[in-house]
Amino acid sequence: MHGNAFEPIQLPERVWERDESREILRKRDVAGLFTLAVKYAGASQVRLSAATGIAQGRISQLMRGQRQVTDLEVYERIAAGLGLPDHARMLLGLAPLDIASPTGDHGDEHQEQTEELTARIEAAAIDSTMVMILSTDTNNLRLLDRRLGSAAIADKMRAQITQIERAHHHAIRPGIRTKLAHVLSETAALAGWQAIDTCALKDAWDYHERAIAAAREAEDPALLAYACGQQAYVLADLGRPAEATELLQYTRTSYDRRVPGHLRTWLAAAEAEAAAVLGDETTCRTALDQAAALLPEGDADPSLPYVSLNLHHLARWRGNCLVRFGDPETIEDLRSALTGMDGTYNRAEAGLRCDLAHALLAMGEPDSAQPHLYRAERLATMIGSRRHARRIAELSRAAIRATR
Template identity: 65%
Template sequence: MQKGSASRIEIPASAWDSDETREILRRRDFAGLFAIAIKYGASQVRIGAVAELGQPAVNAILHGKRSIADLNVIERVAAGFGLPDHARMQLGLAPRDTASPTGDHDGEHEEQTTELTGRLDAAATIDATTIMVLHTDTDNLRYLDRKLGGPAIADKMRAQMTQIERAHHHAVRHGIRTRLAHLLAETSSLAGWQAINTLALNDAWTHYERAKAAAYEAEDPALLAYVSGEQAYVLIELGRPAEATELLHHVHAQHRTRLPARMRTWLSAAKAEAAAVLGDETACRHALDQTTALLPEGDGEPEMPYLFINAHHVARWRGNCLVRFGDPDTAEDLRSALAGMDGSYNRAESGVRCDLGHALLAAGKPEDAQPHIHRAQQLATMTGSRRQRRRITELAKAVNRALGH
């Protein structure tokens, strides 16, 4: 008997034939797939059992806080839900009828041909104006992300990713395909940063791998350096700062002669942060000095809409790094960073206030840290940043100990 067959979830064969279900399978939308199972009487516990995931993971997937990328898990879901061959193929899995790898479904073959033709025709209509609109949509998502947080725009992000990825996969004209690859890299990188902030680190890694592949195809060294550098933050959050440092130095060495000053500034700041986590104050200060020396005027470059770094951002980075070493000037750097915020960087402000709370605690002023902790908690909750909430909780405990609570 096939593993898991005794507890297989019974779903009518007709359920796999609707257009909506086909789209769920093609997108690998496991929240939608789990919802189908629930519709036919399966509980979250039972879904977790057949997929060997556990109920908490199923709940997280249903609420868009986690996804599934591991092929073994996908295979278990397909087996546990009893997917017929044509549904397995739509999910990107091989059919079980190995004697006839395509399942020998003439109707299915005709449907696939029609579907592919339709998607190629749709991609052929994409022009420069369409790509500009898609770019604008991603820029708007960036703004909403830093103001409201990733969880608030999860549905919009999924829709944007699906649209761009499908267009890119079916674009034939080289110029259009290259520009779509560029946009796919930018959007995947944004999704990766959102996943880091919700501590969905496996999802974040997957997003960055997609972003790197797209950046390679786009032949843009600055974009490739950026998405590779951001991936280093997954390693930092995993408690692997030495590997993050190695990755950042490799990215800088490989691309530095082809990178604009603002990108080199950002990479230096990222290296400083990794060095601070490692506890290497000398390397951290050297990287921060490089960051200040390299910083060009202005906030960003039109050709790099994904990168914002100015003097206030550098002050924020200095504060975040040097607070770890008890630097007396840290609080001033962080106050400068706060002063430069325009009210749209809510998640970042949460981090700055957390760092400022640490600086005030180190200066022997735990009572002055409390209002910053309170505001940081509000902003972290509003933006759904588990990453910041974890840091703030640790700081609040330290402040309470210092106050004798």
């Protein structure tokens, strides 16, 4: 019997004794677990969704191997939803529910858990050189993301986060654990921005929560401020610009004097953008003026590899904000920014071309806007940016209307 969507899923106890099931548990094979639930409990995807709290679309992707689970909390929900007994939970790497008798009659499983944990701790015994390699890998992924977009490196990003989290989760030496937390925060924030670009906003929020937690463990105010500031973009894209502006203002108040100049500039410009989306021109212009005043000399700060900001980038940001208010100076800001682009920031160029097209349409020049829309569309397609693709579609419709 399949039962209704809200009935508990209960597999026969014998299922968890099978060698096949034990191997699925050891490998944390979520697709395999769901397949067992379908086979032995007649569970549908709807029922699996109700039992685990995972969206049905995500269930489908997990069963097809298109997504992976990395969060311990999600494994807990799956274990609870499928009614795993304690010995099966422990093979999955989770704590038993019966603390007084964690293994019941399954001493072998207890020993296997002990051996597995020992192996994981030994595997995580990395040194500072290995941490530096992981950090370099994250920075290389950041450079690839700028050129190719998130779709091209999605598998590498998931593997990188999994590797760092596994090492961090089982690291013993406090100094190494702190360094791993730093790398994890940077990597999760990068993954969060990629998720924003693909309009996967729940994933984006979750990645930023991981980045914020890791930044707190690393005791790095710059990383913490950056992750919080970037998370505000999730709120803005959710249609909550007032809360995005409030979060950025709070972040600036809390960390502005504790972080380097380039990040202070970035936070001010981000606040201006959120205020522009909100339609608050006064706050927007004030924040832009503050960003201009705060911008240090030089293109980059080596301590902030995740922040790329110079005069040309700030001009692009200013144009992006003021185009919403029909400012006649917007065109010059945007053209100046376009001149200063070095050809490696494809996502940024796509956004800049959209802003230029927007400004030209506002000035009644749809023919001049078309080449920028064409170039933006090519870039957005190349990097797989759904966020820019949506805006390009809106502007293209406006350009068509303007030429009629």
